Amino acid sequence: AQKITQTQPGMFVQEKEAVTLDCTYDTSDQSYGLFWYKQPSSGEMIFLIYQGSYDEQNATEGRYSLNFQKARKSANLVISASQLGDSAMYFCAMTFSNDYKLSFGAGTTVTVRA
Amino acid sequence: DTGVSQNPRHKITKRGQNVTFRCDPISEHNRLYWYRQTLGQGPEFLTYFQNEAQLEKSRLLSDRFSAERPKGSFSTLEIQRTEQGDSAMYLCASSQTELYGYTFGSGTRLTVV
Numbered sequence: 001a002q003k004i005t006q007t008q009p010g011m012f013v014q015e016k017e018a019v020t021l022d023c024t025y026d027t028s029d030q031s032y033g034l035f036w037y038k039q040p041s042s043g044e045m046i047f048l049i050y051q052g053s054y055d056e057q058n059a060t061e062g063r064y065s066l067n068f069q070k071a072r073k074s075a076n077l078v079i080s081a082s083q084l085g086d087s088a089m090y091f092c093a094m095t096f097s098n099d100y101k102l103s104f105g106a107g108t109t110v111t112v113r114a
Numbered sequence: 115d116t117g118v119s120q121n122p123r124h125k126i127t128k129r130g131q132n133v134t135f136r137c138d139p140i141s142e143h144n145r146l147y148w149y150r151q152t153l154g155q156g157p158e159f160l161t162y163f164q165n166e167a168q169l170e171k172s173r174l175l176s177d178r179f180s181a182e183r184p185k186g187s188f189s190t191l192e193i194q195r196t197e198q199g200d201s202a203m204y205l206c207a208s209s210q211t212e213l214y215g216y217t218f219g220s221g222t223r224l225t226v227v
Contacts, residue, residue: 035215043203043223045157047215091156100145100209101170102216104156 002027006092006105013082013112020067021077021108023092029053031097034075036066039089039107048090051075082112120206120219127196127226134192135222139208146189147216148181149205150174157205163189196226 003026013019025034034051051059051066059066067076079086092105119138127133139146144165149157160179162170165186175181178196183189193200203223207216 037218042220044220045205045207045218047217050215093156100164101147101159101162102149102157102207103159107154107156 002029002094002096002103004092004094004103004105006108008108009106010109010111013086013110015084015112015114016081018078018080019082019110021079021090021092021110022074023076023105024072024074025092025094026073027094027096029097033095034066034068035093035095035102036064036075036077037091037093037104038086039091041088045091049077079110082110084112084114086110087112118206118208118217118219120204120222122222123220124223125225127224129198129226130195132192132194133196133224134190135204135206135224136188136190137206137208137219138188139206140210140217141187143208143210143217144186145209146183147207147209148189148191149207151203151205151221152201160191160204193224196224198226200224201226 005024032053036048038046049061049064051068063080065078089107089109091107093102121136146163148160151157161181163183178194181191203221205221207218209216
């Protein structure tokens with residue numbers, strides 16, 4: 001069975017500090033894609049970052065980086081220099097081989113404090 | 115192109131009524147997905163189209179739910195005989211390839227009273 005686990009339901013972080021959001025997954029597939037999405041209170045899902053299972057380097061997009069540890073089946077999101085606008089729900093999601101649909105974890109709520 | 119558009123943004127309906135939601139994907143995207151999201155949870159896959167063909171339906175999609183994508187452009191999701199348990203956010207997404215992510219609409223929030 002394929003499963004995505006986000007164990008942190010909620011986190012508080014001080015403005016300008018870094019925060020790491022955990023994501024672990026369980027799959028026997030060799031080919032898969034890992035995604036992180038941000039969902040502010042307005043509801044839209046905003047794509048942040050993508051990592052392919054065969055990518056050797058960790059993905060980075062601006063202040064977002066994905067700490068991909070394939071052997072441990074983890075794909076943690078690191079947000080550097082947190083801003084108040086980063087307060088939102090964050091979802092880890094995956095696609096599996098020959099399957100285009102996204103499967104989501106339960107999400108982590110991040111609240112950035114001034 | 116301004117992204118994925120969903121209408122209406124909010125819908126309140128009485129139990130037993132039928133509702134229809136519309137999704138307009140990014141024009142060059144051939145894949146379109148519907149998801150349902152309840153409060154505090156991650157989105158759950160409902161169904162997926164490649165062009166006009168509906169290629170997969172989740173077991174969550176009971177026979178009260180039907181989705182179409184005529185001519186491979188916009189899509190509609192209809193719920194017949196709504197129940198209170200149908201209250202959720204219904205999200206539409208489109209993609210061309212998975213490499214660049216999936217673009218989501220702002221969703222339609224359904225409340226069944």
